[in-house]
Amino acid sequence: MASGETHGAGRPDAGGPGQGELRNSVSVAIAGSGGAGVMTAGNMLLEAAAQAGYYALMTRSSGPQIRGGEAAAMIRIATHPIDGTDDRYDLLIALDWMNINRFAAEIPLGPQSVLAGDPDQGEPPEVFVKTGARYTPVPFKAAAKKIPNGWPNMIAFGLVGALVGLAEDALVKTVQKSMKKGGDALAGSLAAVRAGIEAAAGISGVPRIGSPPPQSPRWLVTGNQAAGYGAIRGGVRFVAAYPITPATELLEWMAPALKKVGGALVQAEDELASINMILGASYGGVPALTATSGPGLSLMIESIGLGITAEVPIVIVDVMRVGPSTGIATKSEQSDVNIALYGMHGDAPHVVVAPNSVADCLMTTQWAVHLAETLQVPAIVLADQFFGQARAVVERPADVAFAGERRTATAGDEGYQRYALTESGVSPMAIPGTPGITYTADGLEHNERGTPSSQAADHIAQLEKRARKLALLDCGSHWADVEGEGDVAVITFGSCTGPVREAFARAAADGVRARLVSLRLLAPAQPARLAAALEGVRRVLVVEQNHTGQLYRFLRAEYDLPGEVSSFRRPGPLPMRPDEIHRQLIEWSRA
Amino acid sequence: MTTPVKAQAAVTPQAFKSDYKPVWCPGCGDFSVLSSITKAFALLALQPENIAIVSGIGCSSRIPAYTTCYGFHGVHGRALPAATGLKLARPELTVVAAGGDGDGYSIGGNHFLHACRRNVDMTYVVMDNHVYGMTKGQPSPTTEPDWDSKLSPGGTGMRAFNPLVIALAAGANFIARGFAGDPNTTATLIAEAISAPGFSFVEVLSPCVTFRPEQREWKQMVRPAPVQSTDDPGRAARRLMTDDGMNVGVLYKGSRAAYRTAIAKAQRRPAELEEEFKI
Numbered sequence: 001m002a003s004g005e006t007h008g009a010g011r012p013d014a015g016g017p018g019q020g021e022l023r024n025s026v027s028v029a030i031a032g033s034g035g036a037g038v039m040t041a042g043n044m045l046l047e048a049a050a051q052a053g054y055y056a057l058m059t060r061s062s063g064p065q066i067r068g069g070e071a072a073a074m075i076r077i078a079t080h081p082i083d084g085t086d087d088r089y090d091l092l093i094a095l096d097w098m099n100i101n102r103f104a105a106e107i108p109l110g111p112q113s114v115l116a117g118d119p120d121q122g123e124p125p126e127v128f129v130k131t132g133a134r135y136t137p138v139p140f141k142a143a144a145k146k147i148p149n150g151w152p153n154m155i156a157f158g159l160v161g162a163l164v165g166l167a168e169d170a171l172v173k174t175v176q177k178s179m180k181k182g183g184d185a186l187a188g189s190l191a192a193v194r195a196g197i198e199a200a201a202g203i204s205g206v207p208r209i210g211s212p213p214p215q216s217p218r219w220l221v222t223g224n225q226a227a228g229y230g231a232i233r234g235g236v237r238f239v240a241a242y243p244i245t246p247a248t249e250l251l252e253w254m255a256p257a258l259k260k261v262g263g264a265l266v267q268a269e270d271e272l273a274s275i276n277m278i279l280g281a282s283y284g285g286v287p288a289l290t291a292t293s294g295p296g297l298s299l300m301i302e303s304i305g306l307g308i309t310a311e312v313p314i315v316i317v318d319v320m321r322v323g324p325s326t327g328i329a330t331k332s333e334q335s336d337v338n339i340a341l342y343g344m345h346g347d348a349p350h351v352v353v354a355p356n357s358v359a360d361c362l363m364t365t366q367w368a369v370h371l372a373e374t375l376q377v378p379a380i381v382l383a384d385q386f387f388g389q390a391r392a393v394v395e396r397p398a399d400v401a402f403a404g405e406r407r408t409a410t411a412g413d414e415g416y417q418r419y420a421l422t423e424s425g426v427s428p429m430a431i432p433g434t435p436g437i438t439y440t441a442d443g444l445e446h447n448e449r450g451t452p453s454s455q456a457a458d459h460i461a462q463l464e465k466r467a468r469k470l471a472l473l474d475c476g477s478h479w480a481d482v483e484g485e486g487d488v489a490v491i492t493f494g495s496c497t498g499p500v501r502e503a504f505a506r507a508a509a510d511g512v513r514a515r516l517v518s519l520r521l522l523a524p525a526q527p528a529r530l531a532a533a534l535e536g537v538r539r540v541l542v543v544e545q546n547h548t549g550q551l552y553r554f555l556r557a558e559y560d561l562p563g564e565v566s567s568f569r570r571p572g573p574l575p576m577r578p579d580e581i582h583r584q585l586i587e588w589s590r591a
Numbered sequence: 592m593t594t595p596v597k598a599q600a601a602v603t604p605q606a607f608k609s610d611y612k613p614v615w616c617p618g619c620g621d622f623s624v625l626s627s628i629t630k631a632f633a634l635l636a637l638q639p640e641n642i643a644i645v646s647g648i649g650c651s652s653r654i655p656a657y658t659t660c661y662g663f664h665g666v667h668g669r670a671l672p673a674a675t676g677l678k679l680a681r682p683e684l685t686v687v688a689a690g691g692d693g694d695g696y697s698i699g700g701n702h703f704l705h706a707c708r709r710n711v712d713m714t715y716v717v718m719d720n721h722v723y724g725m726t727k728g729q730p731s732p733t734t735e736p737d738w739d740s741k742l743s744p745g746g747t748g749m750r751a752f753n754p755l756v757i758a759l760a761a762g763a764n765f766i767a768r769g770f771a772g773d774p775n776t777t778a779t780l781i782a783e784a785i786s787a788p789g790f791s792f793v794e795v796l797s798p799c800v801t802f803r804p805e806q807r808e809w810k811q812m813v814r815p816a817p818v819q820s821t822d823d824p825g826r827a828a829r830r831l832m833t834d835d836g837m838n839v840g841v842l843y844k845g846s847r848a849a850y851r852t853a854i855a856k857a858q859r860r861p862a863e864l865e866e867e868f869k870i
């Protein structure tokens with residue numbers, strides 16, 4: 001795209017008189033101070049988009065106050081599946097301007113954007129004005145006052161819905177669904193929504209969403225919920241965890257869900273406890289998981305090493321947030337690659353996987369359980385806050401049935417050796433309660449029987465056994481999503497994948513073709529598979545969201561990358577945007 | 592497990608001992624604690640495969656592999672959470688956590704508090720020798736403040752910790768003190784602890800003959816607790832606060848209900864969970 005216009009890849013069509021152009025993706029943000037109900041309005045917009053047959057994705061941001069601070073709901077509605085945010089917002093609606101300037105970097109506007117705010121709450125802040133966005137005053141509060149039981153956020157919901165072109169029917173149904181009690185409250189909200197729809201007639205220049213795609217089975221789900229469900233589908237029935245943003249919602253979803261399917265979740269006193277509780281449960285034969293974020297993962301590391309040495313399968317979901325230390329708890333950054341891959345002391349082979357979309361949080365977590373159980377090894381799921389806390393309309397993920405499960409030993413097996421040096425490296429595990437094959441699981445180096453040993457021969461034999469399990473893993477096609485062709489390739493993972501895909505679509509319009517490798521399996525590394533995927537590639541661009549190029553360095557260490565390799569990285573808290581990747585890709589492919 | 596288990600004969604204490612030779616120094620109190628534990632299992636007519644012994648790191652924490660039970664020898668300080676996870680996942684097992692004073696009260700101190708609070712039905716045996724034996728003689732939380740060592744010359748200056756009082760305050764349901772020099776009494780204490788519902792805590796004075804040779808004198812110092820055990824926490828607190836740490840016996844036995852076994856019965860197939868996501 002030659003002009004500065006960087007909205008969705010859709011070509012503008014002529015809209016009706018006074019209506020905005022048609023696009024295949026429209027991005028809006030609703031902001032306001034605490035209690036203004038912007039999250040409610042945002043969630044309802046998401047639901048209305050789903051109702052109307054679109055794909056959509058909502059992320060959220062809020063000020064530092066624990067409760068009641070300013071907040072912004074950022075929603076992207078599209079005619080195709082989306083896994084990231086766009087470069088700019090087409091519309092920002094502010095119910096008031098209290099501290100809303102905080103969100104300026106997160107809600108980038110341009111001259112094409114429309115800014116709507118309540119004039120009784122003051123003028124829009126300079127940061128927004130200087131973007132060139134066109135300002136339209138809308139007296140939300142005054143209008144709401146005139147409607148019995150009407151609220152400004154419902155007017156905003158009606159206004160945005162109408163501006164982006166969602167059918168009135170979808171908006172009304174969403175309100176009815178969210179206010180099942182009906183009565184005056186429902187009547188007031190419906191009246192407010194209608195007032196919003198009417199106000200939309202006076203605002204021009206907001207793009208409208210094109211016709212909805214053909215219907216298909218879809219879900220409205222967060223990445224954290226999808227991961228929790230994937231864990232249960234994979235067989236997890238015991239979870240122990242300590243609350244931490246942004247993993248808490250995963251746990252809160254799992255607590256009642258586990259109860260229903262015959263499992264349990266325990267809130268532990270800290271992450272040292274949660275990781276050891278799941279080790280204990282899994283040692284007892286019950287597939288077990290914990291979820292945390294960087295600070296918690298740091299505390300768990302020693303015990304993950306125990307799981308590796310004692311060969312106890314466990315799954316650790318790390319919903320990555322900005323680090324190091326407490327960092328920025330509510331924002332995304334892919335900066336736990338190093339600790340996930342290299343955190344353990346000693347030579348400690350284990351599994352690290354990373355989902356690359358909201359929907360993929362399901363499959364990848366389910367796969368992690370499968371890998372942990374079949375290989376009797378800890379598996380870390382590196383999920384992104386962006387997915388974890390994003391709520392999205394996604395294609396219903398395909399059912400995946402992973403064959404194989406934990407190999408257990410049989411009662412009375414004469415001469416049973418827990419850590420027998422098998423060809424596959426996997427040795428049958430005795431489950432407590434089984435007579436005749438009792439053993440002690442040990443984090444001390446041991447011989448085949450499990451007896452602690454400081455003999456060089458035992459150490460090398462067990463190191464090789466534990467490494468062999470992973471080296472022999474046949475990961476099939478799950479190791480990465482490989483797409484496109486051309487002699488330039490982008491290697492990325494996690495939440496950068498969506499923006500990279502969008503950058504590719506734009507590059508294609510410029511005549512640049514490229515290959516995408518979105519790695520799902522970070523460890524064990526798959527050099528032969530990557531080499532095949534990159535055959536004929538002249539240039540590689542590694543894209544990731546952190547400051548030091550953790551993925552890039554890992555790739556350089558573990559792989560022979562073809563041709564010239566460049567690293568494009570930047571830290572959080574702002575999500576990766578297609579435009580910045582697009583520019584890098586064009587530059588690198590033409591350099 | 593699906594394997595049918597034949598009705599088995601009662602197991603002797605000896606049958607609970609594995610053929611591994613302990614790494615302990617000759618005369619270490621832990622030998623007799625091992626005997627007491629195996630005796631307790633025999634007294635209760637348990638089968639080795641239905642027992643799991645979970646430990647952390649230290650001389651005392653070596654104990655699981657010296658039995659014929661299932662064992663879990665984890666990392667330093669984390670025996671209690673590992674035991675908790677195991678018991679919650681497999682409520683039908685008899686779960687015993689065991690270890691030292693450093694393991695349980697220092698690096699694992701937080702878990703000790705919360706295990707008492709949580710009151711999961713398991714037993715915790717601490718072999719307290721008022722020292723870090725395995726790392727060759729540093730002060731632990733139960734060491735006297737003026738005990739001289741290379742790492743803390745002249746002593747730590749910190750008051751020794753009273754684990755029984757803390758266990759009581761934190762909510763342990765059964766509290767007893769044993770002495771390694773009297774393995775029979777200790778065996779009955781451990782058996783009673785295992786039989787008691789909820790979290791049972793048995794502190795066993797277990798001399799470290801190598802780094803605290805003066806603990807050989809404990810033999811002359813211990814005595815049976817002069818009064819019967821109580822179920823009144825206030826009374827127990829007063830006794831525990833004022834005794835000299837040498838009273839042996841059950842010191843508190845409460846009636847708090849054990850933590851409800853968490854694993855629920857399945858009511859739904861996992862696939863039904865996705866209904867809530869459907870548009």
Ligand SMILES: Cc1ncc(C[n+]2csc(CCOP(=O)(O)OP(=O)(O)O)c2C)c(N)n1
Binds near residue numbers: 726
């Ligand atoms: C994380 C960690 N820190 C330190 C150690 C070293 N370490 C091993 S055992 C031990 C103390 C053991 O003392 P205690 O629990 O009283 O057991 P004892 O040897 O006296 O029976 C220490 C500090 C370790 N293994 N792991």
Ligand code: SF4
Binds near residue numbers: 615651799
């Ligand atoms: S160092 Fe002390 S505690 Fe350790 S085995 Fe020797 S006597 Fe026992």
Ligand SMILES: [Mg+2]
Binds near residue numbers: 692
């Ligand atoms: Mg000790």
